[in-house]
Amino acid sequence: MTGDGALLAVRDLSVGIDGPGGVLRPVEGVSFELCAGETLGLVGESGCGKTVTALALLGLLPRPGGFFAGGSIRLEGRELVGAGEAELARLRGRRVAAVFQDPSASLNPYLTLGEQLAEGPMHHLGLSRREALARAEALLARVGVADAGARLRVHPHALSGGQRQRAMIAMALACEPALLVADEPTTALDVTLQAQILELLRALRAERGLAVLLVSHDLGVVAELCDRLLVLYAGRVVESGPTPEILARPAHPYTAALLRALPRLEGPTAPRLEALPGLPPGLDAPAPDACRFAPRCALVRDACLRGEPPLVPFAPRRARRCVAPVEEVR
Amino acid sequence: MTAPLLAVRDLRVSFRTAAGRVRALDGVDLEIGPAETVAVVGESGCGKSTLARAIVGLVRPEAGSIRHRGRELVGGTREAWRAARRGIQLVFQDPTASLDPRLRVGVQLEEALRLAGRDARGAAALLDAVGLAPEHAGRRPHELSGGQCQRVCIARALATGPDLLICDEAVSALDVSVRAQILNLLRDLQERLGLAILFIGHDLAVVRHLSRRVVVLYLGRVLEEAPADALFAAPRHPYTQSLLASVPRLAAGGGGGRRAAVRGDVPSAVSPPPGCAFHPRCPVAFARCSGETPALLPTPHGRSRCFLEAARDAQPSGGLRGQGAGSAAPT
Numbered sequence: 064m065t066g067d068g069a070l071l072a073v074r075d076l077s078v079g080i081d082g083p084g085g086v087l088r089p090v091e092g093v094s095f096e097l098c099a100g101e102t103l104g105l106v107g108e109s110g111c112g113k114t115v116t117a118l119a120l121l122g123l124l125p126r127p128g129g130f131f132a133g134g135s136i137r138l139e140g141r142e143l144v145g146a147g148e149a150e151l152a153r154l155r156g157r158r159v160a161a162v163f164q165d166p167s168a169s170l171n172p173y174l175t176l177g178e179q180l181a182e183g184p185m186h187h188l189g190l191s192r193r194e195a196l197a198r199a200e201a202l203l204a205r206v207g208v209a210d211a212g213a214r215l216r217v218h219p220h221a222l223s224g225g226q227r228q229r230a231m232i233a234m235a236l237a238c239e240p241a242l243l244v245a246d247e248p249t250t251a252l253d254v255t256l257q258a259q260i261l262e263l264l265r266a267l268r269a270e271r272g273l274a275v276l277l278v279s280h281d282l283g284v285v286a287e288l289c290d291r292l293l294v295l296y297a298g299r300v301v302e303s304g305p306t307p308e309i310l311a312r313p314a315h316p317y318t319a320a321l322l323r324a325l326p327r328l329e330g331p332t333a334p335r336l337e338a339l340p341g342l343p344p345g346l347d348a349p350a351p352d353a354c355r356f357a358p359r360c361a362l363v364r365d366a367c368l369r370g371e372p373p374l375v376p377f378a379p380r381r382a383r384r385c386v387a388p389v390e391e392v393r
Numbered sequence: 394m395t396a397p398l399l400a401v402r403d404l405r406v407s408f409r410t411a412a413g414r415v416r417a418l419d420g421v422d423l424e425i426g427p428a429e430t431v432a433v434v435g436e437s438g439c440g441k442s443t444l445a446r447a448i449v450g451l452v453r454p455e456a457g458s459i460r461h462r463g464r465e466l467v468g469g470t471r472e473a474w475r476a477a478r479r480g481i482q483l484v485f486q487d488p489t490a491s492l493d494p495r496l497r498v499g500v501q502l503e504e505a506l507r508l509a510g511r512d513a514r515g516a517a518a519l520l521d522a523v524g525l526a527p528e529h530a531g532r533r534p535h536e537l538s539g540g541q542c543q544r545v546c547i548a549r550a551l552a553t554g555p556d557l558l559i560c561d562e563a564v565s566a567l568d569v570s571v572r573a574q575i576l577n578l579l580r581d582l583q584e585r586l587g588l589a590i591l592f593i594g595h596d597l598a599v600v601r602h603l604s605r606r607v608v609v610l611y612l613g614r615v616l617e618e619a620p621a622d623a624l625f626a627a628p629r630h631p632y633t634q635s636l637l638a639s640v641p642r643l644a645a646g647g648g649g650g651r652r653a654a655v656r657g658d659v660p661s662a663v664s665p666p667p668g669c670a671f672h673p674r675c676p677v678a679f680a681r682c683s684g685e686t687p688a689l690l691p692t693p694h695g696r697s698r699c700f701l702e703a704a705r706d707a708q709p710s711g712g713l714r715g716q717g718a719g720s721a722a723p724t
Contacts, residue, residue: 108568223658253436258639258653283641310643324573326602338573
């Protein structure tokens, strides 16, 4: 793996939070690359570090107390770790943009859609108000908001949930960023709207060569959109590889357990689901010198407790952090 | 056939809003047998939660009937409702919002037991029934995980000794692994206590896993009802087919070019479309659908509110799925 040609190269990224009880480590040693037109999914349970990793790409750290504890984030060759706030502000919205779960919390209720959609291009690209509004109208139409010209003059409350999320995507794309960070973008939507938004994201990715980092706890959504996956557990990457391969043949017991716990729409139904026992360790739990998943793992062995296994490549484009034989993982 | 535990007939609920009168439920029929699990599915705004709230008397129906163990609740006195509510308990989506943040878990369970006229010493048994340890009684909600809080909510619902548990998106806020634990718990409780469950949810895979029968609501009306296995294997109504086709598939494999199965949003309930409420989004709608409202017609296993159902009776080979809704077939 080299950094050449990658739009985004994250190396050994660690994020710390300075709290009253000491330093918490929500993300430790995460590395990945992302090319133009590619979609990478971050999956795992709540608190595994998905969102902290994603927001770090925007230079946004948990507040209060969040800091870069190490590593590097290079976006189009520019280093974000250690960059000043002014430089980050120039990149945010311009080269990297974000869409979040709750569009009504992300839109300003006091401003019309036009004002919000025009702001980015006026600020970053130096467009006039008229130019920016024309661009906003075209974008709103592109993302599937009917009657886009009239919609520019309404406030967010006048839109449905699906329309608001479309407007958020239009706003994120207004300055033609190279990277879109999508944090649970369809989690608050009905399944029908979710399918529409996923279709839209796929189309936009293809036509603009947009790189997408998708954070989702929904493995179905990830399967629909992502080329590759990074499975996180307790702030660590435990498995990475192409989506279809990981979903068909998980190589880490945690990934396998997540898949087994999932009720299915097809195939036979068992009366009970295979629930993964217990909970992920809390952020404040001391990091053991052992596999972090060991306490919940069905395949745990002595070696797991004698030190944390490294993330090791085991097949083309695949890596896992586990010492159990890969054939035993199912 | 045993007498239903709960029988809802032609239930109508409407709300006055600034935008006008909203018909949240427009003639809903529903039956739940003892120890049966029935799921209600549909998009936001279809009336799922209103139905749950009407059944426990939190909203007042305009018309219709709700009978619990044969006893009519609509138009009943406060006392009648209070008695019925001991038999029908509700569990909501957000467990932290449903618990008192200042009270220890044990105190909240004891309170529920006392209000139900039962022995407050039963709190420990309730904790045990939902898989929590005795020491959890001394904790406050913020000291518990989301899954543990939901277990406490279920324990509190059990305090009155209900025969029907209504779960309104009760597992929707939980992570995959915790959700599996709670779904297993619900199934265990059902077997042990003979509980009937009305499961309201938007995750169709969860619904398939848990329920025996499924009712599909759209803008306050039942569009389809069928046993879960029949509904998921061969959905009859174009709306059900669209819902199923919209669910993201694990087998999609990253670059999937699947097209969304249904366009647009649910129309406003203030001015629902004339005729079949689904016709503006329906992939197989024809002229009659916008002019007349189809009746809920019998199907081999249940009911479906679609004109194509009558056409299908006349010409059994003419399958709906051959007519453009074929994408709805489970992949």
